[in-house]
Amino acid sequence: MKLVRSLCLLFGVTCASGAYCQEESCSALLVQDKVAAFRNDYVRLAYLHELSKEDFYKFKQAGDGGGGIEVSGISLTAYDSYDQFKESLKRESELFKYDLDAGSEEIVLSQRLPAGALPAYVDCLQRKGPGVSMWLSDSAPFDQIVTLNIRWHGAVGQTEAPVVGGVRVAGGTISPEDRATIPVMWKTDETATVFLTKDGDGPAKVAIKIGGYTGGITIPAKPPFVRFEYPQLSTTIDNSTDKDDLDKGECIPAPQNGFFIPKTAMITVLARQGDDQRARAALQSATPTLVCATTHVQTDKVGRTYSIKALLTATARTISVER
Incomplete structure (x- = not known):
């Protein structure tokens, strides 16, 4: 995985095989x-x-x-x-x-x-074979304080191995008390669980090398604040004729920083001259990025005017990200 490759480059360590850990x-x-x-x-x-x-x-x-x-x-x-x-x-x-x-x-x-589903994920990590895996538990995404689990799965021909250089942390802190619980000499399938506190809203990176195998994890940064607004956009369609049939339509594009909320597009007739068969309006299409409506007028006699005025409206959801 690119994640572990970046960690190994950051801390200057690789797996014993020369390949980067946790590729599956x-x-x-x-x-x-x-x-x-x-x-x-x-x-x-x-x-x-x-x-x-x-x-x-x-x-x-x-x-x-x-x-x-x-x-x-x-x-x-x-x-x-x-x-x-x-x-x-x-x-x-x-x-x-x-x-x-x-x-x-x-x-x-x-x-x-959910707690009942986490073991299957951890088992998958363990099936990756020799090396180290890390995962988080008992904490929600983007929490400031997380529970970090480290497990050594052993190595070919080894049932125990030493830590090389200790646990390396960037962007966070593991207390001295918790660090003291991390084994210096690891046994196959041994797990250590510690609390890690992130520094501010940025990411935290952790890596450990045990017996020549490196495991790493990046705990993502807190997402930026997002502000939502719900403007109603509209346009008017005026259509009239006293001779030929005439179709006229209009479209409203969604704001560049948002999309239209489904089922909010509507067409309202503001004024009509003639019956609703010869002067009518209808929604034509509605997608997240564009809503369109069309009008149709048709005279029954040259010189007799039929007209319609309609209002097309739709509500958008705009997204403003503040970093």
Whole structure:
């Protein structure tokens, strides 16, 4: 994983084999549940970024609305294809200035696992073979104080090994009392659990080298403050004719920093000359980025005027990120 590669470069250590540790991903275990209540939008986006094409279509086949999970205000299962979903996710992620990498996403999602589901994830980490794994428990995503677990899985021909250089921490602190509980000589499948307090809102990085194998973890920075506003946008359509049939439409683009809330687009007739068959208005399309309406007027006699005036409105959700 890029995450561990960066940690190994930061602290100047590699695995005994020369390869970087923890290359296998256990993230598939983190998106099996469909939970509508995410703590914040960054956790929801992390969940969606880890969602595979296979899982996406499983959700669609279930026909339950994707558990209430939304992308750009639209239910996950309302997207026709995985590519359409990914394109919408990309735009929403840009609006939130979302910047978590795959390793950080896995850490964030592991913290929201229910207690009964965490052991399966930890078992997956252990199945990676010889080396060191780290994970967080008993803390929510982006908490200031987290519970850090370190486990050495052993090595080929070794049942115990020493720590080389101790536990290295950047961007956080492990108390001397907790550091004293971390073994100097580790035995196979031994686990140490300590509290780590992050320095401010930035990320914290931890690495340890045991018997030539390195394990590392980056605890993501706290997301920036996000302010939401809900402006109502509108445009007027005036259409009239006294001879030929005439169609006239208008569209409203979503703000650059937001999207339209589903089912808020509506067309209201303000004035009409003629019956509703010869002077009518209707919504034409409504997507997260564009809503459109059209009007149609048709005279029954040259020189006789039919007209309509209609108001197209829609409510947007704008996103302002303050770092």
